[in-house]
Amino acid sequence: NYDAVALGEYLIDFTPLGLSDAGQPVFERNPGGAPVNVMAAMAKLGMKTGFIGKVGNDPFGRYLRQALLQQGVSDSGLIASDEAHTTMAFIHLDSQGERSFHFSRKPGADQLLREDEVNLAMLEGTRIFHFGSISMTVEPSYTATIKSVQKAKEKGALISYDPNWRPSLWEDEQHAREAIHAGLRLADLVKVSEEEIIFLTGQQDMELASKLLMERYSIGLLLVTAGPKGSFYRMKDWWGKVDSYSVHTVDTTGAGDGFLGAFLHEVLKLEKPLHAWSEEELCGALRFANAAGALATTRKGAIPSLGTIEEIHTLIRTGNV
Ligand code: ATP
Structure with a gap:
């Protein structure tokens, strides 16, 4: 049985290296794809994780399978398909260092995952099931995602969701909202960024925005x-903030996934349902997750x-990397 299984996109990111x-x-x-990064973060912390997704039966797909195994994530749910090539994304940096993604997909293999291809045995005994919106x-892949979440939930997994709002990947905003809302309705634990929660609620004030989202979708923990x-x-009637650690940041790629992977590690370590947590336990788990996120910004890339x-404990204890 797995500690956590994720389903979603897995693709090649081409990152600019200069001239x-x-x-x-x-x-x-x-390798790119937030759900895999979250599983890789958990695997690095000693958890047994697996991934469900689809790549092309081509050299990039074989490289991605190898990369998955290298991170200690099971490839039992990874399909290699002849129907399409492995999805590729080219990252461009503007003059401010902001990243934008340009996809070559028409469609890419990741979007062709079908419900009947999902490895059901992986959903059976997993303690956490994680997914995103891509x-x-x-x-x-929409139906494959929703049906897998429903099955994992029936089997008793805690459902974790990161909406990961990337406007350019959606046909239109209305379609994006509907799909994201379907995800929110199924999730027990939701991780969003400040920008995402403003987009989803139209509310700039974090306290109000979080209340709105939580009540609208009966989320256990936001x-x-x-x-x-x-x-x-x-969570419950608690609302608060936990500070991060001051570090020398060189690249923020993967901070959110490292944060979430570390938080899910704490969820499993506590070995009790979210509703039985104390606020103290929640803040402790968030200190650990913040430290993991901060640490991820001190080095380049997502997975490396x-x-x-x-390293996480050292940062918490000493305030230094
Ligand atoms: P991403 O940008 O990876 O898609 P995200 O926007 O959710 O995801 P961030 O908010 O950048 O992720 O980072 C996640 C967490 O990591 C933050 O909540 C914070 O605790 C920590 N973190 C991120 N950047 C820094 C930083 N520069 N200094 C200290 N901590 C940071």
């Missing part, structure tokens, strides 16, 4: 990540920047 001798931009091949942008400021939480338990 070649001929003055042309050079891109580096990296697999909900189109069919058939976490709002806020970069260097740390994270907010809302994830911290170990020792």
Whole structure:
């Protein structure tokens, strides 16, 4: 049985590396996809994790399978398909260092995951099932996602959801809202960023926005990540903020996934349902998750920047990396 299983997109991110001798931009091949990053973060902390998704039966797909195994995440749910190529995303940095993603997908293999291809045995005994919204942008991966969440929930898994709002991936905003709302209705634990919660509720004030979202979807625990400021939480009638740690940030890629993976690790370690947690336990778990997120910003990349338990504890104890 797995501690956690995630379903979603898994693709190649081409990250800009500068210019070649001929003055042309050079891109580096990296594994991409938030659900995998969350599982990799948990695996690094010693948890047994697995991933369900689809890549192409091509060299990039084989590289992604190898990368998954290297992170200690099971590939039992990873399908290699002849129907389409592995999805690719090219990342561009503007003059402020802000990232934008440009996809070559028409469709890419990740969007073609079908309900009948999902490895049901992985949903059977998993303690946590995690998903995002990118697999909900189109069919058939929309139905594969929703049906898998429902099955895992029936089997007693805690459902974790990161809406991961990427406007360019959706046909239109209304469609995005409907799919994200379907995800929110199924989730026990939701992690959003400040920008996402403003988009979802139309409310700038975090205390009000979180209350609105929580009540509308009867979410058990809502976490709002806020970069260097740390994270907010809302659970039962508690509302509060836990500060992060001051670090030398070089690349924020993967901070949110490292944060969530670390938080889910704490959820499993406590071994009791969310509703039985005390506020003290929640804040302790968030200190651990904030430290993991902060640590992830001190190194480049998503997966290589994830911290170990020792590194996270050192940051909490000493305030230094
Ligand atoms: P992403 O940008 O990876 O999609 P996100 O927006 O949810 O995800 P962030 O808010 O950037 O993620 O980071 C998650 C958590 O990591 C924050 O809540 C915070 O605790 C910690 N963190 C992120 N950036 C920093 C930083 N520069 N300094 C200290 N802590 C940070």
